[in-house]
Amino acid sequence: MFFDPRTDGMKPAPFNHSIFTSLVVPRPIGWISTIDMDGVVNLAPFSYFNAIAADPPCLMYCPNGPKKGTTEPKDSLSNAEMTKEFVFNLCSHDLREKLNKTARHEPRGEDEMEKAGLTPARSVNVKPPRVADAPIALECKYLRTVRLPRSSSGSENNMILGQVIGIHVRDEVITKGTIDISKIRPIARLGGLDYSVLEPENVFTMKRPD
Numbered sequence: 350m351f352f353d354p355r356t357d358g359m360k361p362a363p364f365n366h367s368i369f370t371s372l373v374v375p376r377p378i379g380w381i382s383t384i385d386m387d388g389v390v391n392l393a394p395f396s397y398f399n400a401i402a403a404d405p406p407c408l409m410y411c412p413n414g415p416k417k418g419t420t421e422p423k424d425s426l427s428n429a430e431m432t433k434e435f436v437f438n439l440c441s442h443d444l445r446e447k448l449n450k451t452a453r454h455e456p457r458g459e460d461e462m463e464k465a466g467l468t469p470a471r472s473v474n475v476k477p478p479r480v481a482d483a484p485i486a487l488e489c490k491y492l493r494t495v496r497l498p499r500s501s502s503g504s505e506n507n508m509i510l511g512q513v514i515g516i517h518v519r520d521e522v523i524t525k526g527t528i529d530i531s532k533i534r535p536i537a538r539l540g541g542l543d544y545s546v547l548e549p550e551n552v553f554t555m556k557r558p559d
């Protein structure tokens with residue numbers, strides 16, 4: 350089948366739900382910590398997230414639409430734009446329930462790391478704390494926001510770009526000079542409410558042709 354989302358929407362027959370999230374899978378999850386101007390911590394997952402350059406290392410995440418039930422932007426957008434910093438925390442399988450808790454829209458001024466039962470750890474080069482339990486955390490300086498086309502309801506979509514300026518790797522996940530994926534078991538987003546977990550038996554290697 351073929352459809353044009355501009356005229357057919359994202360749920361043409363025979364689909365029974367908005368299908369876009371099932372079409373680009375699996376998506377890594379950026380678990381993004383920021384602080385507001387008063388230092389209150391916000392933590393939220395973003396599956397419109399990825400690494401976008403290696404040298405210098407850069408990341409992006411997309412806080413789309415408003416905070417639920419309001420016309421205000423999501424805290425992960427306004428905090429990064431105001432303080433010019435954010436941290437990516439990698440979510441391992443054992444942290445999945447806590448990650449899910451941090452998707453709840455808490456009123457501004459609530460510490461979302463504390464509310465999810467997570468322990469903050471001090472960052473080195475930025476002010477937002479990292480999630481202490483996350484095996485990897487990347488401290489980022491905000492570069493810019495790219496405004497994307499608005500949603501069908503008129504709300505804003507935004508891509509935040511950042512440069513990694515500090516890297517935390519838990520010592521136990523380093524084996525033979527590399528990251529041991531079996532000790533991390535990162536989770537990723539699929540369509541609907543589905544997730545996947547990366548297990549070592551599903552890893553394969555291919556040599557590049559040149």
Ligand SMILES: Cc1cc2nc3c(=O)[nH]c(=O)nc-3n(C[C@H](O)[C@H](O)[C@H](O)COP(=O)(O)O)c2cc1C
Nearest residue numbers: 393394395396397411412413423424425452453454
């Ligand atoms: C696994 C997962 C992935 C998500 N990905 C996104 C995303 O890419 N963009 C987005 O705007 N919201 C996404 N959400 C919803 C946000 O996490 C949620 O709106 C969050 O509360 C952000 O609001 P805040 O920045 O005000 O805390 C996702 C939720 C979950 C559970």
